[in-house]
Amino acid sequence: MPATPDAMPHAALERELAAISARESAIRRIHADQYRRVQRARELAAVVEGVTAASTSRERDMATRSFVAELATTLGQHEASASRLVAEAERLTGPRRATLDALAAGELALTQVRSVLELTQDLPAEVADAVERVALDAASDATALGIVSTNADLRRRMRRVRERMHPEPLADRHARAVAERHVCVDPAPDGMAWFGLYVEAERAVAIDARLTVLAAREASGDTRTTAQRAADLAADLLLGGVLADDERTRWGVAGATGAVRPCINVTVPMLTLLGLDDEPAELEGYGPIDRDSALRLAAHAPSLRRILVHPEIGTALSYGRDHYRAPADLDGFVRVRDGRCRFPGCSRRAEYADLDHTVARAHGGETADTNLGALCRHHHRLKHESGWRVVQEEGGVMRWTSPAGHVLRTLPERPFMPVGAGEGVDPPVAQAESFIDDPPIPPDPLDSFEDEWRSLIELYDPVPF
Structure with a gap:
């Protein structure tokens, strides 16, 4: 029967959807293969680092940290993302192997696989297996019966089994989770940022309810939306709030949003x-x-x-080998120059980092800007206790060589140019x-x-x- 004009778009749509489905299955197979290769690479990296059956737990841990850094720099990812990938690969090629097989078969999506890993974390083996079985059964039903199972639906079903079978009371787990509360700031475009609190659910709901009530109060001439008022109120309360038992919050009161008295760089x-x-x-x-x-x-x-960065202003950029700890002006110069930890991909701010001698003082290294770099404590240890090596080049450039032989360079955030004696100076x-x-x-x-x-x-x- 000849195709009618009305039937042609339907047929084309059917083909496109089939192609999308086929490519999604291929992507899932590739993800599964990636996990297997990450685990294999980790095992090889341990051999390169000299880890043996007789190695201590500290040596094994440092080998893992070194591999995470290697993987992060290879993929151009933050180490937190690479660390998660390594941890996921270890579990998916171990106790959660059935979940990895379902991913390879295209039965589970990557988001569902990560839900399985999250909800089976820190559970007794029999409970974790039961929670995993929920996901595997849902995947089988979706294939055999055409039942759509979203990640949200899958998580609800797994949580029910998890809560029913978990050997530890929810109150005890909640008390432990409370210890992980924290504040986070995530930069956004156009001079904005996301500010978040990871706190107890009841406090989060109460905060949201209070802001909603306060923002609902309309004032004459106020053209802001309710959402804008809620955001401004949250900022004003945090910036202008006073603690009765802390005098610092009195002299540091900001008043209106934006009138910050900064102790920031x-x-x-x-x-x-x-x-x-x-x-x-x-x-x-x-x-x-x-x-x-x-x-x-x-x-x-x-x-x-x-900031004293010019000879005529008075900065001392080298103290030879007579001083191990950099004096205040040199310390400040290096931290401002580097901006952040100088390990490839690390975003830890320099003000919270260590100042490391690129060439150790015991090996002839001087306490000078050309031999100092900001390294966070984690990467400071990695430099000294793993196969990572670094050389400082001209202009504050740091050349890193990984245990696998990859060469990577990091640039200073503010590459102050040297000025010779007698040259023109800026004020x-x-x-x-x-x-x-x-x-x-x-x-x-x-x-x-x-x-x-x-x-x-x-x-x-x-x-x-």
Whole structure:
């Protein structure tokens, strides 16, 4: 029977859906194969690191950390993502092998596999097997009977079995989970960020309910939406709230949203600071922020600090081998230059990191900017206790070599260029509880930067300097 014009789109749609389904099955097979290869690579990496049956638990742990770093840099991922991949591969090629087989057969999606791993974590073997069986049965039913089983539906069914069979009371597990509460900030585009609290469910619901009630109060002339009011209220309460037993929250009260008295690092190009340019400033831990926000932060800063990066201003960038611990000016210079931990892919801020001698002092390394780098404690240990090696090149570039022989380089966040004696200098740079870059200054030098700075502060905050 000849195809009618009305039937042709239906047939084409059917073909496209079939092709999408086939490719989804192929993607699931590839994911399963990836897990198997990750586990195999981990076993080979342990051999490269010299792990044997006689190795200590610390040596095994360091070999695993080294492999996680190797995998992260190979895939261009954060180490947290690589660590999860390694942990998932270990369980899927071990006790949860049946789930991996279902993924390879295209019966379970990757999100469902991760739900199985999450809900079988830290369970006795017989309980974990029963929870896994729920997912496997759902996958079989979907294949044989055409029953659609979403990840949300699968999780509900697995949780019911988990709660019914779990040997530990829910109250005890909840008490343990409470210890993991924390705050997180996730940068977003356009000068925004997500702020989250991981707290007890009852507190989260109560917070949401309170904000909803407060935001519902309409004021004349207020054109904000309810959602906008709720967000502003949450920010105002956190920034302006006072604790009766902590005096620090009294002098640090922010008042209205945005009038923050910062104890954070804000790098501001000097021309932006003086209102002569619109080049973005940088909020440490986030990234670029607009000029007006930077000026507000600078105006409300309770104190200033200069970054001494030029010989005529007085920075000492090398203390030879007479000092092991870097003095304050050198310490500050290296941390501002590096910005973050210098291990490939690490985003830990330099202010929370160790200063590491690239060449150990015992091997002739000097306490100098050319031999110092910020490394978080985790990667500091990895450098010393695994097969990772590093060399510092010109301009603060650090060249890393992994145990597998991969060569990777990391760049300083602010590569201050060296200035020789007698060369032209830029005026000193002030900072609002932070460090401020040295951008080029036009040929009209400032006679008194301090006077300009005082004028700027008075412009935005008419409080005596």
